Amino acid sequence: MTIGEALHFTRDASLADPDRSRRSNANRELARPIGVQARADRQSKSSRWRPPRAKRALAFASGVAIRRRGCAIRIKSPLTAERTSAGDGSNSSDRFAMRPADPLDNPIWSALTGPQASMAFGAGLARRFAPDVSPLAGLAAPTAQAFADLAALAIPGARFAFFSPDLLDPPPEWSLAHAEALDQMLCRKQTPRRSREPCAMLRLGDSDASEMLALAGLTAPGPFLTQTHRMGRFLGVRTDRGVLAAMAGERLRLADYVEISAVCTAPEYRGRGYAEALMRALADRLHAEGRTPILHVLPANPARRLYEAIGFDLRRRLRLTIAVRS
DSSP, rough: GGGGGOOOOOTBGGGGOOHHHHHHHHHHHHHSSSHHHHHHHHHHHHHHHOOOHHHHHHHHHOOOOOTTTTTTEEEEEEEEEEEEEEEESSTTTEOOOOOOOOGGHHHHHHHHTTTTGGOOBOOOOOEETTTTOOOBBBSSSHHHHHHHHHTTOTTTTTTTEEEEESSSOOOOOOEEEEEEEEEEEEEOOOOOOOOOOOOOOOEEEGGGGHHHHHHHHHHHOOOOTEEEGGSOOOEEEETTTTEEEEEEEEEEOOEEEEEEEEEEEEEGTTTTSHHHHHHHHHHHHHHHOOOOOEOEEEEEEOOHHHHHTTOOOEEEEEEEEEEEOO
């Protein structure tokens, strides 16, 4: 499917191809009586409405619903759309309501404009976490205006990480620091547990922040800053001597999904099943709450074998992009 076919009305799919539309109309004109053709022309002119070009461009990138006069063109994904009735009690004056096709395709934006909106900074088409919480940032659509909105939230040299379906192409005011594939996995149901000796887990909080930061620095599970632990619930395993040996927690929180992140074990305590036990405990709690655990992992990361053994399956491949504001 081409981009030209991305926005179409269920009533007239040929609008995506003007030449095809003209050809098909010409064929219909040859077959219709003059009176029928005149009436069809009047109906066509009155029923066809296309949203302004700027709104169509944003719809292609992000998947939205554009409302006008009691009807809506709902973009179900960047490549499909349908015309639906707005007679659902909604306000027809809300002509441009952002509705992602699938929140998992733009998970950072979905989190920062959803359950984690209280942690978000920004307006317009960009959101970010506080600099001491996470370098993750979300864009409603990968447009120059979105990057401009994000630039207003950062000083020169600030580095941001994005998860997106496709590789981002930042405008000249930004430099591309890194880009690679990123696999998004989700766990609908856990596999049976392997027989291991149970370990005692405890809830981690502000009083454990310095040890959590040290463990993350030792094991490099991903970006972990001084306030990252406030993004969600974290569990840990301590040794008999009180040493924090392993931890795992929640990062991105969407309406129906929660990301498990910062899964790490100190080198001298690996092989004891701590990471699996922590992940299963977090997944159990999320499933009990009616939410689905997700995670993001680099394709070559050997830890994905553990994730698959627990019950995580690949949903789709995203792109990790790291950009720096010039």
